[in-house]
Structures are given as C-alpha cells and as structure tokens.
Amino acid sequence: MRAMTSAERVGTVLRGGEPDRVPWLLLVTLHGARELGVSIEEYFSDPERVVEGQLRMRRRYRHDCLYGFFHAAIEAEAWGVEVLYRDDGPPNAGAPLARRLDDVLRLEAPRVRDSACLRKVLSALVALKARSGGDVPVIGVALSPYSLPVMQLGFERYLELLHERRDLLARLLAMNEEFCVEWANAQLDAGADALAYFDPVASPSIVPRELYMATGFDTDRRTLSRIRGPAVFHFASARGLPLVDDVASTKAVALTASALEDVGAVKAACDGRLTVVGNLNALEMRRWTPEEAETRVKSTIAKAAPGGRFMLGDNHGEIPWQVPESVLDAIAGAVERHGRYPLE
Numbered sequence: 001m002r003a004m005t006s007a008e009r010v011g012t013v014l015r016g017g018e019p020d021r022v023p024w025l026l027l028v029t030l031h032g033a034r035e036l037g038v039s040i041e042e043y044f045s046d047p048e049r050v051v052e053g054q055l056r057m058r059r060r061y062r063h064d065c066l067y068g069f070f071h072a073a074i075e076a077e078a079w080g081v082e083v084l085y086r087d088d089g090p091p092n093a094g095a096p097l098a099r100r101l102d103d104v105l106r107l108e109a110p111r112v113r114d115s116a117c118l119r120k121v122l123s124a125l126v127a128l129k130a131r132s133g134g135d136v137p138v139i140g141v142a143l144s145p146y147s148l149p150v151m152q153l154g155f156e157r158y159l160e161l162l163h164e165r166r167d168l169l170a171r172l173l174a175m176n177e178e179f180c181v182e183w184a185n186a187q188l189d190a191g192a193d194a195l196a197y198f199d200p201v202a203s204p205s206i207v208p209r210e211l212y213m214a215t216g217f218d219t220d221r222r223t224l225s226r227i228r229g230p231a232v233f234h235f236a237s238a239r240g241l242p243l244v245d246d247v248a249s250t251k252a253v254a255l256t257a258s259a260l261e262d263v264g265a266v267k268a269a270c271d272g273r274l275t276v277v278g279n280l281n282a283l284e285m286r287r288w289t290p291e292e293a294e295t296r297v298k299s300t301i302a303k304a305a306p307g308g309r310f311m312l313g314d315n316h317g318e319i320p321w322q323v324p325e326s327v328l329d330a331i332a333g334a335v336e337r338h339g340r341y342p343l344e
Helices: 006-014 031-036 040-045 047-061 073-079 101-106 116-132 149-153 155-164 166-190 209-215 217-226 241-248 263-270 290-304 325-338
Strands: 138-143 194-198 231-234 254-256 275-280 310-314
Touching: 006 310, 031 040, 031 047, 040 047, 047 116, 047 325, 073 116, 073 149, 101 155, 101 166, 116 138, 116 166, 138 166, 149 155, 149 166, 155 166, 166 194, 166 217, 209 217, 209 241, 231 275, 241 254, 241 263, 263 275, 263 290, 275 290, 290 310, 290 325
Parallel strands: 138 194, 194 231, 231 254, 254 275, 275 310
Antiparallel strands: none
C-alpha cells in the first residue's frame, strides 16, 4: 500500500477502513514554546508563534494532525476570567466570575468576533490550514456547555447549581450552548477540519450518569447537532466507557478512552459506531523511558487497532511540559514500527 497523507489516513479510519498505518494524534501545545525558546505566555500571545511551533513539532514527530488549541482557560478568558500563566505548565483560569449562584443572572455570553483572545486562535487556524496544504487535519477545540461552568463558577459552586438550582442551570447552559456553537463553527470556518469537544464533567468519574442524563445530555446532543463539522467527544482523562451508547446516539464521530480504562473494552463497546482515540497516559509519560514508551504503544495498538476505527493519542488532550522529547520521539518511532497495516 502506498503511503497515505495524514488527511487520507484519518479519513479512512473515520469511514471504518484500515489505512496504511494507525493515525497518531500528538496533541502537543506547550512544547512549541520550548522549541522557539520563549516563555509559555509569550508563545500564546502571538498566533504566528503557535503556528510555527505546531509545524516544527509535526516535522519532528511525524504525527497526523495540527492542533489549533491554545489552552483551556482561553474560553473562560473570553467571558472575563483572568488567565494565570506559569513557566512549566498550561495557563489556568483565575477567580470565577460568579461567587454566588444568583450571579448567574448577570452573566452575558461574549461574541466570538469581539473577543481578542479568541480571534488569536482563529488567526492561527487560518494559517495552519493554509500551511497544511490540505494534507494534514487541523483540529480545533470547544469546551462543552456542560463543562464550561467549572471555570465560570468554580467546581463547588457548580455542583451546588446542579443539585439545588435547576432554574439557574437551565439559563447558564442555554447561554453556554449558544457560545459553544458560535465558537465551534467559527473555528471550522477558519480552517479546522474537526473539533475536540471537551466534556469531562459528563464522565461518571465526576458526576453520576443519572445526573448527567438529567441535566446535561440533551444540551450536549443538541449542541453537537448544531456544530457544522465532525467532533470527537473528549473526556479529558475521565472515563467514558459507561457513556458509549449515549455518545453513539449523538452526532459525535469518535470518543476518547481514558488511561483508567481498557482501550480494547472501549473499542468493543463502540462496535463500529464510533472511532476510539487514546489512551496513552499523558501524566505517566513524564516518567517513561523510551523503551517503556515503545512497549505502551505496541500494547495499545495490539488491543485497539485491529479492524481500524482507532487513532493513537494521549488520554488527556494535552501533553504536559515535563514529558521529555526523547519519549515523544520514541512514541513516534514505535507507531511507525508497530502501527503498519496489516498489523502483525
């Protein structure tokens, strides 16, 4: 079989076929700053730096995507939350907007075109699409309306809202849905070929399935139906296996497997309805040797790649700053050695 482009490889998997090799989605963000020799704050202040960092990372690790994601706090920043930068990790959201539950009544959703921080991401996506030549999928990111409130309210206050004030919850989720749809479609219009739809709060690792089904599932299903492109339902390290049937009933084309789950079991549960992405442990990667990286890649491919419908990636959606380049080099090499179809 001839070597496919990354776009052909990913497209074949999403259609249920076996490509030339397992697609390798390296969702690396912070390492671009190190490659360019600038601080993380400087790196994300300039979309051209992000574009150059992504292109350099792909040349080195030969993976099958370009990642337009800056950091999770950028959506909260658009709502008015302060972003806190650090030297060795991703930026985080500062103090929440709503200190009391009734503060939800005064929140107003930002418009994407009026948000300077979101416009930077869109500029990066435009440039990544142009520089990819159509051969490499460009991935954007949108935070689910059901998970965004963690940064708007803080976790404790959000749990209060879920249990005690369903009236305010309905108002907040409706606002968040409109924002999420506008933001997701703006990224697709700018050049993203697909979206990672992050929704860790939906996971049974965080709230019981019954609570999610009663308070968030309809919002997620409706939001995904309004996004004009393919989306991966991403649990950001949390478990998703108990929700496979639910996710399969939405417009999502794929879902992520947690490192806490057996990726083979997730693949079997999806039963050809969804593509599985995962499930290398991004946190443990900090301590892997190159030899251990190869072993983990080989084992994961053996469990989940037969028959297609699988893309190798980390379980979290972002590679930590502390993961050494030698480990990423080892993963890239292992994919090329052990991920060729037909699989041994």
